[in-house]
Amino acid sequence: MVEWVVCVAAVVVSFEDRPADVVQAAKDRRVVETLLRLKGVKLNTKPQWKAAVRRHLHRIVGQPKYFDLIERFALREETPQLLDLAVAFPARSSAVSALRLLLKFERQAEIRRALKDHPGKAAGLIAALGLAGGRSALEILQPLVVDREQSLAVRSAAARAVGRNLQGQQSLLTLVREQKLPRDLHFTVADVLFGSPIAAVRSEVARYLKMPAAAKGKALPPVAQLAKRRGNAARGERVFNMQGTCAKCHKVRDAGKEVGPDLSEIGSKLSTEALYVSILDPSAGISHNYESYIVVTVEGTVLTGVKVSDSATQITIKTAEAVERPFSKLDLEDVIKQPTSLMPEDLQKNLSLDELVDLVEYLETLKKPPTGIKSAKP
Numbered sequence: 272m273v274e275w276v277v278c279v280a281a282v283v284v285s286f287e288d289r290p291a292d293v294v295q296a297a298k299d300r301r302v303v304e305t306l307l308r309l310k311g312v313k314l315n316t317k318p319q320w321k322a323a324v325r326r327h328l329h330r331i332v333g334q335p336k337y338f339d340l341i342e343r344f345a346l347r348e349e350t351p352q353l354l355d356l357a358v359a360f361p362a363r364s365s366a367v368s369a370l371r372l373l374l375k376f377e378r379q380a381e382i383r384r385a386l387k388d389h390p391g392k393a394a395g396l397i398a399a400l401g402l403a404g405g406r407s408a409l410e411i412l413q414p415l416v417v418d419r420e421q422s423l424a425v426r427s428a429a430a431r432a433v434g435r436n437l438q439g440q441q442s443l444l445t446l447v448r449e450q451k452l453p454r455d456l457h458f459t460v461a462d463v464l465f466g467s468p469i470a471a472v473r474s475e476v477a478r479y480l481k482m483p484a485a486a487k488g489k490a491l492p493p494v495a496q497l498a499k500r501r502g503n504a505a506r507g508e509r510v511f512n513m514q515g516t517c518a519k520c521h522k523v524r525d526a527g528k529e530v531g532p533d534l535s536e537i538g539s540k541l542s543t544e545a546l547y548v549s550i551l552d553p554s555a556g557i558s559h560n561y562e563s564y565i566v567v568t569v570e571g572t573v574l575t576g577v578k579v580s581d582s583a584t585q586i587t588i589k590t591a592e593a594v595e596r597p598f599s600k601l602d603l604e605d606v607i608k609q610p611t612s613l614m615p616e617d618l619q620k621n622l623s624l625d626e627l628v629d630l631v632e633y634l635e636t637l638k639k640p641p642t643g644i645k646s647a648k649p
Contacts, residue, residue, distance in 0.1 A: 299327040303340065314344050325349075332356065338368040347376050354378075354385055361395030370396070371403040379411055386411075386425075393421075394428040401432025408432070409439055417446065417453065423610055427459045427555035434463030440472055447479045455610070458483060458552040466493035483551050486623045494551070498543040500628045507633025510626050515618065517630075520591060523637060528593040530577065531614060539639040546631045553614040563609040564588060568602050577613055 302323040306312050314321040324344060331337045333356060341349050353369040360366055373382055382400070386393045397415065400408045415421055415429035433439035443460050446452040452460055457480055464476040482490045491497065511517045518527035521534045541549065548555060566574045566588050576588040579595055586606065587597045591613055619627055 295326070296330060299323040299330075303327045307343070312344070314346075333360075333363075333365045335368075338365075338372060341372055342375070345376075347378075350376065350378050350381060354381055357396060357399060358385055358389050358392050361392050361399050366396070366399040367402045370399050370408075371405075374403060374405060374407040377407075379407060382411060386415075390422075390425075394424045397425065397428040397432050401435045404436060406438070409436055409442075413439070413442055416443070416456070417451065419453070423455055423554050426453070426456060427552070430456055430459045431463055434460070434467075437469065440464060440467050440469070444472060444475060447476060455554065459555060462493050462548075462551075466495045483617065483619055485619050485627060486621065489624065491551070491619065491624065491627070494544050494547045497547050497628065497631075502625065502628035502630070502632030504629070504633045504636045506626070507629035507631070510622065510630045511633055514621050514626060515630055516621070520593070520614065530589055530591055530593045534634065534637055536637060536639040538635045538637040541634075543631065543635060546634050547627075550627070550630070551619055553612040553616065554610065563613040565605075565607040565609060566598060566603060567605040567607070568598065569604050570602075575609070575613065 302320060306314075306320060306324065312320075314324060321344075324340065325346070325348070328337055328340055328346070328349065329352075332352065340346070341353070350373065353373050357366040357369040357373070370382065373379075382396075386396055389396070397412065400412060412429045412433050416426055416433060418426065421429075430443060434443060440463070443452070443464060447460060447464070461476065461480040461482055464472055464480070465482060467473055467476075482493065484490050511523070512526075517534075520530040521527050521532065522529045523533075524535045537546070562577065563575060564578050566572075566576075566586070574588055574590065574596060576590040576596070579587040579589045581587075583600075585597055585599055586603070587595055589595045622630065
């Protein structure tokens with residue numbers, strides 16, 4: 272008995288010697304575990320329990336159990352944290368989980384505000400909303416498809432997200448049938464509807480829209496089907512430098528011209544599907560700082576390119592030939608931001624289906640090297 276008492280005393284002493292935050296974390300975890308075993312728990316009647324649960328939540332932010340606990344105890348107070356999580360990491364599974372809970376808690380107004388306040392993250396948030404699914408998500412997404420005040424990237428993302436829902440596919444089909452679909456969304460909506468599991472949808476959209484054609488006029492399959500194909504990366508590199516003309520505007524490490532984004536690590540940044548879309552519909556996802564501008568001088572010179580720099584007195588434009596041309600703002604009549612990419616459309620018409628697949632296979636190999644390892648030149 273004496274030995275048992277001494278043992279317990281030693282455990283208590285060692286427990287009390289631990290840092291206060293570790294002790295509190297252990298207590299909170301035990302409270303949560305106990306509450307999970309009980310039925311009908313209402314945390315609003317027990318402030319101390321609620322405080323323990325919320326402290327525990329903030330130690331496991333983003334983990335699956337974080338979302339499970341918020342849903343189990345209907346913790347609507349976590350709305351700001353859920354929104355922050357979705358905005359910070361829109362491409363992660365955690366964003367989908369966060370948005371699903373926000374929709375369940377009827378926080379559509381907050382989601383709309385986040386889309387407006389974070390335009391650079393809007394397309395990613397919209398994609399996550401489509402994965403969260405449900406009618407509440409459609410109510411947010413459907414108006415964005417035809418909202419001309421939104422960028423093409425946002426409208427295209429909204430169309431794809433709407434197309435993840437069978438009811439949403441019908442709404443897209445109605446826009447097509449009634450000729451209310453903006454022309455710059457034809458590729459996106461065709462790709463979505465030709466990939467529908469419903470034969471009637473595929474049959475009807477074929478009356479109005481077509482998928483882009485590869486060389487010799489052969490129509491391409493939907494992107495989801497293209498992404499399942501495997502190509503040859505070595506042949507794809509040759510396509511990149513020759514038939515595809517990609518190297519005329521893009522660099523891969525030290526090779527090529529830097530008009531558009533550097534593609535040295537593109538395989539780590541975009542999914543296979545996104546790589547196909549960036550080729551087949553380049554204006555749907557223009558990278559930040561690579562928007563196209565038209566510069567008109569007072570003498571009537573017109574130049575199109577990406578903006579390299581912009582100061583109070585001067586603007587510099589880089590053309591598709593990788594030529595940088597500075598202009599004094601006193602000499603300019605107008606500077607017009609374009610909704611379309613500087614990257615030419617229909618590049619796939621120069622390629623066969625196999626060559627397109629090989630090209631994407633090569634782009635997928637362009638990964639960010641592991642930390643501490645220098646990337647090898649191609």
